Amino acid sequence: MPDAAEVRARLRAQIAAIEASPSACKGDAGRETPCPSPEDAQVLRGALHPSCEALDPLQEEDDLCAASGSLARSRGGGVPPAASVEALAADDAERAFRKIERLALAREQASAALRARLVREGFPPEAADAAVGRALACGLVNDARYAEVLVRSRLSQGRGAQGIAAELESLGIDASVVPGWPEEFAVDHESEVARALALLDRKPPRAKNKRDAAYRRLAQKGFGASVASTAARIWSEGKERQ
Incomplete structure (x- = not known):
């Protein structure tokens, strides 16, 4: 059985391939987001759940603590310039997406419950929305x-x-x-x-x-x-x- 790092790397490669696809659909506010085919979603699904026993359940919380500390440090020094705010928002969304990735590797997830969990655990609502939308677009999450x-x-x-x-x-x-x-x-x-x-x-x-x-x-x-x-x-x- 492959270890957690190998499974996660394979999953990320598949997500990247789907997101690089020329086909796209309109997301919120008209923004283009990757639109996976049923075949894409099926391939991605196959990478998820056979691997759940290989995951370290404590690693998820360790990663979350590290992310929370990073967020606190980055926000502790006054009002950042607009470019920094934008970069921070993108960083929040990326971290939120990686959180979803870890949860989806363990079991199927519902999008509404994921968003609520992300916000409850300290991610900004905008980052939670962006991460959940991305997970739905690439087939990582499917209600x-x-x-x-x-x-x-x-x-x-x-x-x-x-x-x-x-x-x-x-x-x-x-x-x-x-x-x-x-x-x-x-x-x-x-x-x-x-x-x-x-x-x-x-x-x-x-x-x-x-x-x-x-x-x-x-x-x-x-x-x-x-x-x-x-x-x-x-x-x-x-x-x-x-």
Whole structure:
């Protein structure tokens, strides 16, 4: 397995190749940004996640601390000239992009959550916007790809379709961007009830009123009212007959 430095170098080379492509699309304020083809995005995606075990999880925080110190030093000496301000903004955006790069190597990321994290960790909003826009343009970040991974993960955890869609919506992502959602994910009423019953069997509520407790648990897990009500009734009636 290649080490983290090798994987990161390969990833950066692929990003550079995509960004050097003659095809471009208009970004914010009419600015031209590289516009990756589906093939570009697929190649880039292939470089990301097989490598996550090779990354040192502490390195990310070390890098962030170093970047924060650099920012503090560069901003501590009065009002810089306009050229310095522009250079500092570009430096902020580059550091923010490298932060995204490290996070994307570990797992898929949602663009809205990335921007919020960057701002929370001290990057200027303008730098966060520029870095996230660049990551989206070169295919390093893809909300539809993230949504598909999240849907499959949450379904495997026993979550309900309504809760999954709500989680995506909280990230500014419509579940319809996931190919085949919901038809190809077996989230019709009957299959949802079956998954809800399986969840109750794995983790049965202990309250005296089993039906109400089962309903509350299923609602907390993102199942809709109709599914939760049906499954809670079937499950509690089965327990009463035992």
